[in-house]
Amino acid sequence: MEHQSKLETVLRGAALLLVVVFFMFPIFWIFLMSLQTNETILRVPPSINFEPTLRNYKALITGKLETSAASLEINFLQNLWNSVFLSVASVSLALLLGVPAAYAFARHKFKGSEDIAFTLLSFRFAPPLLVLLPLSLYFQKMGLANTYLGLIWVYQLICLPLILWIVRGYFEDISPDIEYAYRVAGHSWFSTFRKIALPLAGPGIAAAGLLAFIFAWNNFIFALVLASADKQPVTVGALAFITASGIQYGQIAAAIVMSIAPTLALALYAQKYLVEGLSLGAVKG
Amino acid sequence: MPVPSSVTKRRGKRLVSRRALPYLLSLPALLVCIGILVPFVTAIYYSLQRYRLSQPWAREMNWGDNYIRFLTDSDFWNTLAVSLQYAFLTVGMELILGLGIALLLQKRTRLNNAVSIMLLMPLMTAPALAALMWKLMTNPGFGILNYFLTLIGIDDFRWGASPSSALFTVVLVDIWVYTPFIMILLLAGLRSLPTQPFEAAALDGVPRMQQFLRITLPMLTPYILTAALFRLLESIQQFDIIYAMTQGGPGDTLTVFQVEAYLNYFQSTNVGRSSALLLILWAITFFISNIFIKNWLRLRERARGEV
Numbered sequence: 001m002e003h004q005s006k007l008e009t010v011l012r013g014a015a016l017l018l019v020v021v022f023f024m025f026p027i028f029w030i031f032l033m034s035l036q037t038n039e040t041i042l043r044v045p046p047s048i049n050f051e052p053t054l055r056n057y058k059a060l061i062t063g064k065l066e067t068s069a070a071s072l073e074i075n076f077l078q079n080l081w082n083s084v085f086l087s088v089a090s091v092s093l094a095l096l097l098g099v100p101a102a103y104a105f106a107r108h109k110f111k112g113s114e115d116i117a118f119t120l121l122s123f124r125f126a127p128p129l130l131v132l133l134p135l136s137l138y139f140q141k142m143g144l145a146n147t148y149l150g151l152i153w154v155y156q157l158i159c160l161p162l163i164l165w166i167v168r169g170y171f172e173d174i175s176p177d178i179e180y181a182y183r184v185a186g187h188s189w190f191s192t193f194r195k196i197a198l199p200l201a202g203p204g205i206a207a208a209g210l211l212a213f214i215f216a217w218n219n220f221i222f223a224l225v226l227a228s229a230d231k232q233p234v235t236v237g238a239l240a241f242i243t244a245s246g247i248q249y250g251q252i253a254a255a256i257v258m259s260i261a262p263t264l265a266l267a268l269y270a271q272k273y274l275v276e277g278l279s280l281g282a283v284k285g
Numbered sequence: 286m287p288v289p290s291s292v293t294k295r296r297g298k299r300l301v302s303r304r305a306l307p308y309l310l311s312l313p314a315l316l317v318c319i320g321i322l323v324p325f326v327t328a329i330y331y332s333l334q335r336y337r338l339s340q341p342w343a344r345e346m347n348w349g350d351n352y353i354r355f356l357t358d359s360d361f362w363n364t365l366a367v368s369l370q371y372a373f374l375t376v377g378m379e380l381i382l383g384l385g386i387a388l389l390l391q392k393r394t395r396l397n398n399a400v401s402i403m404l405l406m407p408l409m410t411a412p413a414l415a416a417l418m419w420k421l422m423t424n425p426g427f428g429i430l431n432y433f434l435t436l437i438g439i440d441d442f443r444w445g446a447s448p449s450s451a452l453f454t455v456v457l458v459d460i461w462v463y464t465p466f467i468m469i470l471l472l473a474g475l476r477s478l479p480t481q482p483f484e485a486a487a488l489d490g491v492p493r494m495q496q497f498l499r500i501t502l503p504m505l506t507p508y509i510l511t512a513a514l515f516r517l518l519e520s521i522q523q524f525d526i527i528y529a530m531t532q533g534g535p536g537d538t539l540t541v542f543q544v545e546a547y548l549n550y551f552q553s554t555n556v557g558r559s560s561a562l563l564l565i566l567w568a569i570t571f572f573i574s575n576i577f578i579k580n581w582l583r584l585r586e587r588a589r590g591e592v
Contacts, residue, residue, distance in 0.1 A: 127566045
């Protein structure tokens with residue numbers, strides 16, 4: 001690899017540039033659109049020479065959309081809040097339920113534990129609508145339709161299997177000897193779990209929690225089926241917003257930027273955990 | 286691991302609580318399992334019924350009728366064909382691109398690391414929002430991609446709005462979002478390969494292409510297989526990108542399984558047909574996921590063994 005020819009260096013550089021342009025351009029372009037008014041967006045030919053304005057963001061935050069025809073009330077901040085609340089609450093619940101269960105699966109090979117783990121995993125891959133459609137009828141009967149509680153419950157379908165499988169792998173990697181030694185010294189089961197197992201599996205729990213948060217945030221289909229406007233997260237809200245605002249392209253772009261910014265920021269901040277979590281223990285046990 | 290005998294004795298004293306503990310701890314996970322199984326069984330039940338929300342009086346068991354009707358139902362065969370086309374096109378393209386990019390970024394240089402972090406961005410974008418981004422870029426009025434196409438002499442390319450290019454458009458968005466996933470997995474795989482075979486081959490003067498075909502590719506195969514099966518599982522169920530981009534249209538061009546089932550349920554309120562469609566999709570994914578899980582566990586064992 002050391003003796004690359006000049007031609008190869010150039011070709012590699014060109015390929016790399018092409019890759020970066022293809023994957024980064026859409027984000028860059030939508031960001032630019034979010035800083036423009038319709039006038040400059042609709043120019044032919046398009047140009048990156050414009051006065052940047054924060055008007056679109058201001059309209060989204062104040063909730064007042066001025067169009068040439070009329071002023072329109074929008075509630076995008078509510079969608080944003082729904083996304084934050086649903087994701088944080090779902091991941092917290094999933095960690096609370098999932099981490100002890102992962103520990104049980106890793107440490108105690110009890111009867112049926114593999115079966116439960118496998119069932120959970122294979123449902124991770126089942127078509128979501130298969131569960132969602134009957135569930136929506138049940139929810140209507142149980143009064144859970146369009147409630148945060150119902151949504152958080154359903155979000156466990158994405159968060160819990162993820163946390164269970166990643167964290168279990170981390171617990172399995174911790175040698176039980178350390179725990180036995182601590183227990184022999186007279187500590188309770190719970191304090192062993194809290195003082196020894198939890199800290200050692202810390203990175204795994206962080207990776208799993210982070211990934212679960214991103215999956216919850218990015219989820220679209222659950223809320224599309226189960227929530228109406230006031231409970232919808234940004235993914236569903238943005239689609240509805242396009243229909244409602246019609247041709248306010250700058251504001252649509254700004255709404256998209258505000259919706260993807262949290263996950264992108266998280267990804268930048270914690271990319272190491274993320275890569276580890278994404279490979280789901282397939283590459284590095 | 287051998288357990289010290291003193292510990293085994295201690296364990297004996299509190300046998301009852303120790304036995305109950307794992308069950309107690311996994312109870313919540315178990316409950317979620319049940320929470321999934323109940324709607325699942327309900328869906329099977331619905332799929333065996335003539336059941337339209339708009340005609341509750343006509344609801345009755347018709348057993349396998351919904352399934353048998355699929356045999357002569359051209360809409361069903363269209364759904365199956367489009368779903369398979371979508372899945373194989375996306376996964377195939379993403380594998381080729383993902384492998385190419387992983388090879389490009391294999392060396393741990395600062396530039397390569399920066400690029401691989403950049404590539405995380407599309408993967409972290411919600412697929413539904415990614416589709417909206419591409420929708421803005423392919424808008425007939427001001428879409429930047431339309432402008433680029435006019436520069437090379439293609440006018441009036443209609444992207445998602447035309448039956449001839451709709452599939453291409455959604456596949457493109459899928460590639461944008463998910464190629465980085467395959468790239469990350471294969472890059473991790475590439476970097477974990479032992480170096481000795483490559484050094485030996487270099488000493489023997491084996492050409493690079495031969496090295497790639499004879500050493501890299503075979504050693505990387507388990508990783509490629511895992512990535513491909515995982516993506517195939519997701520791709521055959523794709524909903525977000527297609528629904529956000531075209532709602533399954535124009536016409537029935539993009540009515541893949543989940544989109545068709547969604548439209549059946551909410552537009553024609555045909556719960557029976559919708560459930561039957563989803564169960565067929567489930568059977569397909571169940572088949573793929575069994576192969577995937579086996580393959581993945583083997584890979585995991587191997588990775589552990591090497592550490």
